[in-house]
Amino acid sequence: MAVLGLGLTTASGVLVKGIRNANDTITVTGASTERITSDYVDWSVEVTQSGPTQQASYQGLQPAVEKTVAFLKAQGIQPHELELDSVKSEKEIVRDPRTGELRSTVWTTKQAILIGSWDVDRIYKISGRIGQLIGQGVPLTINEPAYTYTKLAEKRVDMLAKATRDARNRARAIAGQAGSSIGAITNADTGTFQITVPNSTETADFGSYNTSTIDKDITAVMAVTFRVD
Template identity: 65%
Template sequence: MLVLSAGLVVAGAVAVKGIRTASDTITVTGASTERIRSDYVDWTVTVSGSGPSQQSAYQSLQPQLQRTLAYLEEQGIPAKAIGRGVIQSSSNDIRNHVTGALMSTTWTARQPIRISSADVTLIRDVSIRISDLVGQGVSITVEPPAYTYTKLAEKRVDMLAKATADARKRAIAIADQANSGIGAITKADTGTFQITVPNSTEMGSYGSYNTSTIDKDITAVMGVTFRVQ
């Protein structure tokens, strides 16, 4: 935000020099930032089983899969929030490094489990505790939960309106230094839309959408051109 603020100051300083007559315009960048809280989460846990054949790998997977599903429900996640992906299997050949002869083959079967829920706090807490299954001998791979905000379209409109209002305030402050006034908007350009971790100073050229935290900062930027009176 320090970088963004500096950019706004520079833009304002350049614009003052362009105020000459009533037909002139001034272009100012406005911004609006708010803290929002994610209201939805997607989380994937993959359970694995291994064996010397594809069939044995699948058979090894089943009890671990059932234990994982039971654990998720024990933690308070409803069955309707839990879905299964397509089982995938792969093989790994172990060969003699001198002769290249095949020594053994290990098959691995993987079952993705996807959890989708509006209870972001519950899923966050379970994602922290699920490593307990590893201590019970369950082979799992846990991806970080992806937290999103489902009302983003409505929030975007509100944020752009506030960014435009901020641009007008800046334009008025700049015009006052030249004893001029601000008239109607002649052009408005939507800038980058940033959703970042709280208090982040990172700004992407094409916008950003952070999904790693429940709380986020949302920033809208507008480039607005006003007529100078």
Template identity: 25%
Template sequence: MQQKQNYIYLGTILGISLIITGSIFGYALYKSRVSDTLSVTGSAKQKITSDTAKWTATFNRTVPQDSLKSGYSMMKADELVIMDFFKTNGVLEENINFLPIYLEDQSRYNPQAPKEYYLSRTVQVNLNDVKKITDLANNFQPIVDKGVTFSTQSLEYFYSKLPELRVALLSDAVKDAKTRASKIAEGTGKSLGVIKSASVGVVQVMPLNSVDVSDYGAYDTSSIEKEVMVTVKTAFRLR
């Protein structure tokens, strides 16, 4: 009976030893594989010129609360003045969008304020002619000269071929990652093997010479001349 217990005890110890040995060997193999992997980020940039633009402006009127009908009539007259300005400068009606009129009671939050209504309306103009829309945004004095309270909210510039450019830059970013990885591998005395994995980073559309990037991507709309950057995170086998 005692001898049988000894055999059981010996078998248990042997089993545990084999498990420990296997674990150590497996960990060593894992570390070996991990150490033979090199992670590198590659990037590619290209300068672009915006080919579309959106100009957003507003105009408004303030009228006594008992003259709301008159206020809407004045807003309509202002709309016609603005439309005439755009048509005179060669902007097609299909490129002009007037949003609904916004109405605010000036005395809503302050009973002491005058009993007046504030009416405002936003107009947006989209053009593929960046120079023309920029010139118009800088020279809308004829609208103001006709008594319209008109002001610019924003002037935004875009690049319509960004999706195609992004695809083209991805290839260059992978090449850049491979070049960097090869230089690093040389320094370790190893050579670069096949690519193990690759993941695409966010797209950065920035003003020229800018270093203001974002983890979530960026799209600058304030400048005509921009720079597009694409990054790729890669992992290569080392030999």
């Protein structure tokens, strides 16, 4: 994993155990990095309204929710891509810190609008426009879209195979300098997968999964031990 700390835009870095005789082994870190494009997006916005009573806050919330849903549909969100979350209501009581006398009661009611879509580019564009509603007086909390790649399981298999080939090529080059050749694999350890923003050098011990960008870089690392013949 020290290799990743140096930035694996192109795989590099080798760990070698001495080549002395035919029973020796060589351990090499191979890596593979590819650019992938997200194919699904989850996004949500939350409408919030406050009032002196629970009923008042709820009644104020509904027109704002309806206006937000109408905006999203007008922008191209399909009915099956949109879902209303349950309504949540909270009460805040403000008292005089000296006398404990009740000063005010405020009810806050919230409802999230959840969007899930395979049309990643369309949601990206809409998320940049929905701020218009705030200017029209709609009390919104706008969350960042979460972009994901749904074929990751298949991609991992392919990436590990490429990382293993990369390790074999490195091992051959190193062994060749000692006049030896590479034999069978005796051990293979899979490192963590790093899915990051494009061209990032950031890593995490337990792997990472960036959801903030549509395009991402995925890096797979394999520590492979070969017999030296």
